[in-house]
Amino acid sequence: MSSKNMKKATAYIHAGATPDASTGAIMTPIFQTSTFVQEAPGQNKGYEYARSQNPTRTALEEALAIIENGQYGLAFSSGVAATDVVMKMLSPGDEVVCGNDMYGGTYRLFTKVFERFGIVFSYVDTTAIANVEKAITDKTKLVWVETPTNPLMNITDIAAVAKITQSKNILLAVDNTFASPYLQNPLDLGADIVMHSVTKYLGGHSDVIQGALIMNDAALREKLYFLQKSCGAVPGPMDCFLVLRGIKTLGVRMKAHCENGKKIAHWLRQHDKVKKVYWPGFEDHPGHAVAKQQMHDFGGMLSFELKNDNVEEAKNVLSSTRLFSLAESLGGVESLINHPASMTHASIPREERIKNGLSDSLIRVSVGIEDADDLIDDLAQAIGA
Numbered sequence: 001m002s003s004k005n006m007k008k009a010t011a012y013i014h015a016g017a018t019p020d021a022s023t024g025a026i027m028t029p030i031f032q033t034s035t036f037v038q039e040a041p042g043q044n045k046g047y048e049y050a051r052s053q054n055p056t057r058t059a060l061e062e063a064l065a066i067i068e069n070g071q072y073g074l075a076f077s078s079g080v081a082a083t084d085v086v087m088k089m090l091s092p093g094d095e096v097v098c099g100n101d102m103y104g105g106t107y108r109l110f111t112k113v114f115e116r117f118g119i120v121f122s123y124v125d126t127t128a129i130a131n132v133e134k135a136i137t138d139k140t141k142l143v144w145v146e147t148p149t150n151p152l153m154n155i156t157d158i159a160a161v162a163k164i165t166q167s168k169n170i171l172l173a174v175d176n177t178f179a180s181p182y183l184q185n186p187l188d189l190g191a192d193i194v195m196h197s198v199t200k201y202l203g204g205h206s207d208v209i210q211g212a213l214i215m216n217d218a219a220l221r222e223k224l225y226f227l228q229k230s231c232g233a234v235p236g237p238m239d240c241f242l243v244l245r246g247i248k249t250l251g252v253r254m255k256a257h258c259e260n261g262k263k264i265a266h267w268l269r270q271h272d273k274v275k276k277v278y279w280p281g282f283e284d285h286p287g288h289a290v291a292k293q294q295m296h297d298f299g300g301m302l303s304f305e306l307k308n309d310n311v312e313e314a315k316n317v318l319s320s321t322r323l324f325s326l327a328e329s330l331g332g333v334e335s336l337i338n339h340p341a342s343m344t345h346a347s348i349p350r351e352e353r354i355k356n357g358l359s360d361s362l363i364r365v366s367v368g369i370e371d372a373d374d375l376i377d378d379l380a381q382a383i384g385a
Contacts, residue, residue, distance in 0.1 A: 008067075008182065009251040016063030016244060028059045030241045052229050056237040060244050061212075064202075067181040067247065068194050070214040072221040074228060075240060079177065079197030080105050081233035082211030084113075086173055086193060088227045090141055092118030097135045098144035099126040100356045101152045103197075104345035106144075106175070112347075126156040127287060133164050140168070145191075146175040147184075148291070151303045151340045151364040152357055153278040155287025158294055162190025171220075177201070180331070182254035183295045187216055193224075200331030204246040204253055208239045253333065256369035257300030263372040264365070264379070265302050273383050278303040300367035301330060303340075305359060306383075314361040315339065320382040323375060330366035335375055338364040 006014065020029050031054055036047040047053045057075050064073030076082040083106055090096070098110070100123040110121050124131040126145050136143075143165050147156040158174055165172040173193040174186035180201035186194045196202055198210035215221055228234065265279040280291040281298030291298060306314055317337075318326050324337040328344050338344060341360045345353060350360075367375065 011066055012250045013248050015066040015247065016059040016061075018059070028056055028241065028244055030237045031055045032237055050237075051232055051234055054234075054237050054240070056240040056244075057235065060240040063244060063247055064196075064198075064212050064214055067250070068176075068187060068214040069181075069185045070187050070194065071216045072214065072218070074213045074221070074224055075198070075235050075243075076211035076213070076228065076233050077235050078209050078233075079195065079199060079211035080109055082195050082197075082213050083109060083175075085224055085227045085231065085233060086142070086144075086195065086213065087114050087119065088231070089223055090114075090119050093120070093139060094141040095120040095122065095137055095139040096142045096144055097122045097124060097126075097132055097140055099146050099149060099154070099156065100124055100352075101149040101154050101358065102144075102146050103150045103175070103177075104340070104347045106146075107345075108347040125154075126161065127154050129157060129160045129164070132161055136164070136168060136170065140170055142171045142173060144173050144175070146178070148178045148280055148287075148299065148301065150178060150301075151278075151338075151345065151362060153178075153280055153285075153287075153301065153303060155280050155285075155291045157290045158184075158186050158189040158191055165192075166190060177331075178301050179295060179299060180250065180254060182250055183258075183297055183299055187214065189294060192217065192220065198243055199329060201254065201257075202246055202250065202331075203243050204249065204332060205242075206329060206332035206334065208242045208246075210235050210239050210243055253369055254297075254300075257367060258297040260369065260372045260375065261298065261300035261302060261367040264367055264375060267376050268302075268304050268379070271380075271383060273307055275305045275307040275309070301365070302367065303362055303364045305362055309359065309361050311360045314363055316385060317382045318363060320385040321378050322381075323370060323378040324365065324382070330364075332366070333369050335368035335370060336366040338366070340364050 034050050038044045061073035122135040124135045145156050171192045174191040175195045177197045194214045196212040198212050268274050269277045279302040324335045327336050
């Protein structure tokens with residue numbers, strides 16, 4: 001049975017997995033080597049030099065393609081490295097339309113690196129499709145979308161944006177990190193490229209830094225692979241092994257993340273000190289209908305604000321949790337709590353953050369897979385403190 005025809009839970013276990021031919025090992029070996037012996041000049045067994053290919057990485061890239069319903073996967077040294085390679089397909093004067101609520105590291109890459117090379121970025125609210133269409137010019141080569149967004153949990157209709165980009169022969173790239181392939185598959189909705197910070201849900205254990213791109217078009221894959229090989233943004237075999245292991249439990253982990261996220265979102269919403277909770281599972285969330293249509297569940301990521309908008313009180317909550325660890329990143333089995341304004345989104349100018357709705361007192365939560373009652377008790381004592 002082809003793993004591409006398997007149900008999700010089965011594919012996560014078997015995607016990219018083939019018993020080692022020489023030993024029968026059920027787990028993909030870690031090929032910790034920099035080079036490969038050739039039989040004669042130009043004659044090899046498919047591998048020459050580990051920057052170009054590595055068998056452990058090949059297994060992971062096959063798995064990434066399968067779980068995103070794509071044809072080709074590329075694994076990178078980080079999510080930012082994967083994003084960087086997409087941007088390197090562009091030339092000075094090309095324009096990119098992207099969301100105005102995005103991961104701070106992506107914003108920093110766009111503004112501090114690629115704007116210097118003449119790439120022009122337009123930041124719009126992509127939840128309103130008319131904004132995307134209006135921002136596109138004859139110089140636009142790419143639309144970059146995060147959904148759900150980091151950290152305000154805004155939802156963009158991927159299929160609607162794809163309809164526009166396809167009609168204008170523009171590439172559509174979707175950062176699918178917050179959703180993971182378990183909740184959302186952008187290629188099925190018309191996207192050309194899916195990007196993951198594999199560090200997050202795909203790795204799932206806060207022990208690896210890695211990124212990925214998945215696509216269906218062979219020519220696009222060759223462009224991206226050429227840039228990756230030329231610029232060297234590749235992961236090591238041990239990291240690839242860890243992610244292959246992480247993917248095997250993606251299904252069971254995501255179920256727990258979603259269940260816990262739902263319980264905590266509803267609990268926070270009823271708390272008398274909480275002003276607003278950002279979570280697309282609420283029926284009155286502006287993007288709920290779209291999220292329900294294009295996602296299989298609503299995930300374990302959420303953000304919230306306290307009623308008085310007091311930054312010091314928010315920081316007190318952040319410093320008072322015992323189970324929620326105050327740290328950057330997300331998607332691990334353990335619960336994390338984060339202050340976007342001073343941590344993950346500090347590179348975005350304050351006036352831009354405030355204009356887009358990211359307040360100084362916003363708290364972002366990555367709900368782990370611990371017992372939900374323990375997590376609620378922890379938040380209760382921290383907010384009470």
